Amino acid sequence: MVGITFKPKAVSKKLLTTLNPRTREIVINRYGLEKGERMTLESIGKTYDITRERVRQIENFALATIKKSKDYKEHAFVFEELKAILKELGTVVSEDHLMRTISKDPVIQNHINLYLALSEDFKKHKEDDHYQAHFTTNDQVAEHVRSALGKLYESISEEDLVKEEEIFERFNSHLNEVVGEYKDNKDIINRYLALSKVIGKNQLSEWGRTSSPHIRARGIKDYAYLIMRKAGRPMHFKEVAAEINKTFGKKAHVATCHNELIKDARFVLVGRGMYGLKDWGHTGGVVRDVITEVLKEAGRALSKDEIIKRVLAKRIVKPNTVLVNLQNVKYFKKVAGEYNLA
16 A cells, blocks of 8 residues: 555545535535445435436536635645556556555545546546556556557457466557556556456466456366366376365365366366366377377378377377277278278
C-alpha cells in the first residue's frame, strides 16, 4: 500500500458541507461513504420515491456544486496526491488494484472513488468483455496499453502456454515511447497485463488465453495436464494425483485421477498405469498399433532395432514385446532382414 497524507473521511465531510441534507445523503448512499455498500440509482430512487434518472441528475448536480465550492479548491492537494499515485503505478491501473494500493478498508476506497469522480484529471473506463474497470490520467497511454494487450492476445492461440519472461517480451514489443518509461518496470507491466480479462496466467506462472483450460483449470483432468506438461515425461496416475495435491492443493483421489486420464484424449497410456501426452507424439492402442504407425510414418521397411527404438519413443514397453508382435505375419512381413506392413 502507499501512504496518503490526508484523512478521507474528514476531507469528504468538508466537501459535502456545501450540499443540502437530502442531496448530501444521496451522495453518501450512492458512494457508500458510511456503510461501505454503494447503493444503485434504482434503490436510492425507491427510498426517495423518485426515478433513477432523477437520482442521476441529483448526483451530477451535487458533484458540480462541490467542484464550485471553496472547500474543493482548498483540497486540491488531495487530487494532486492521487494523480501522483496513479503515475507511480503506471498512469493506467485497474480500479481494484488502485483501491487496494491505497487502503484495504472498503469505506475508504469509496471515498477515494468519490474524489476520482470529482476531478476531470481522472477518467474511468468501465469493465467490459475484454478489460477490467480501470482509471487513467492520460487517455493516450491507456489507449496504447489496451492496443498492446489486444495485439498480445492475437499472438496467442487457444492452446498456447507461454512462459512469463516471453509474455513480458512479447508485450513490450507492442509498447512504444508512449509508455517507454515503464517498459522495464516488471511491476507496472504486470499491472498492465492484469487489465486484460482475456489474457491470464495459471498457478504455474504460465500465460495464455483465459478461455483455455490450461489457464483456467476446470477440473482434475486440466490440473493433470499441467502437472504432466511441467514434468516433461510420462507419469504413473498415482504420481499425477499426488502432484496435483502438492502443487495445486486440490484433493485428487487416485481413482478419479485415473478415470480422467483414461477419458481425456490429451493423455495416452504408454505403459502399466503410465500416461504421456498426445502432444509428445505418444500413440494409443496396443503395441501392434504402435508398430503399424511407426512403419506408416517411415513409409518404408525398417530393421528390428530401428522399429524397437521408434516404438520405445512412443510407448513404455519391453523390447521383447515389440519382437513378439513383429512375428504376427497377419500384420507384418519380413524381407531381407527388415520389417514392413503385410
